Amino acid sequence: MKKVSIIIPTYNKLMRLRLALKALEPEVDENVEVIVVFDGCDKVVIDHFHKLNLSYKPIEIINEHNIGRAKARNKGIEAAKGDVVFFLDDDRIVKPGYVKAHLELHEKGYGVVLGQRNQLFMKESDIVNYYEDTTDLFDYCEQNGEIEKYVFGHGATSPIRWMNFFTGNVSVDRKELLDVGCFDEFFTKWGHEDLDLGIRLYLKGVHFGYTTRGNNYHLMHESNFDNKREQSALNLRYMIGKYRKNFFVRTMLRLLYMKQSVFGVRISRDQMAKFEMLSQE
Incomplete structure (x- = not known):
């Protein structure tokens, strides 16, 4: 079985991050590692992270200053030991079977797998409560999640499939990542560092796949509307x-x-x- 590294950059979104990590518990075993890259986070956030009650221990990388998502993810890639690298945001709840659904396509020869992404509106108090008890969390996600529309043409042979390369839910063969040079570190502000990587993987001829079973749910927050x-x-x-x-x-x-x-x-x-x-x- 292929080994997996899940890379999550984060910046001061502790409540969402800890629920995202809690939701990953069923996915983590001896073949799956989770790497959290703290990108200029406040010390209090990191201190609280160290007190989280999880069934696994995430690998942590701490950047004292905010260096941007491209550099932060590259630091995660450097530390990764997996054959397949998953990119996940710190405000995403994964559906059970998330890792398996992606890996099934990687085993078939796809170098990039795009997962279905859903938007989820949840009260801050519920985000806290579901961390304490995840019993009904996935039922809530199923009932309230709204599917995000992909750009037309996410099929394996579409000439614009690279426009759907979003790091909120994507996995990539680590060798292919290294061959194209990972993320372009010019990108220090918001936007399109993932799209740029998707272009380079597409131009290299890497096969893109898409799964509707490797779902995750985006916990919407205020900055999404900036x-x-x-x-x-x-x-x-x-x-x-x-x-x-x-x-x-x-x-x-x-x-x-x-x-x-x-x-x-x-x-x-x-x-x-x-x-x-x-x-x-």
Whole structure:
């Protein structure tokens, strides 16, 4: 069986992080390690992390200063011993069978596996309570999760499958990661360091697979509704220059740049209203 490394960068989201780690308990065995990269977190967050009651002991990497998600994940990759590297965010609850569902496709020769991602609105008090008792957690996720729409064309042969490479739920053969140079450390602000890695894996000819069984649930939070237009635009301009010799990729990036320039990033009035309603309860 392939060995697995699950890499989670985190920045001061302790309540969500600890629930994410709790949900991983059924997934962790002698073949699965969890690496948490603290990226400039407050000392009190790390102190509380050390007091968590988990059935396994995560490997921890501590960056005293915030270096950004690209560098943080690369530090995780350096420490990883797994044949397959899973990228997970610190606010994602994985569904039971998550690791197995991804590995089934890796065993069939897929170098990249995209998992289904769901949005989940949960009260802060429930996030705390479910950490103490996870008995009904996954039923709650199933009943309340809303499937995130992928960009059209996430199929294995789609020419735009790289546009669905999101580190909220993706696994990659470690050798393929190392061959393309891991994450580009130019990306220090928000946005698209995962998309960039997906492009390079796609251009290398790595096979992409997609599973609806390797689900996870994104615990929505306030910063999801920030309009990160300037940071996104900076990174997209960099990528347009980086891939200027590939007409198709450059064109798709330009279209994405124009779309976000007009409509912004991650803005949904319905989702914002739902989040605000939960916050007031």
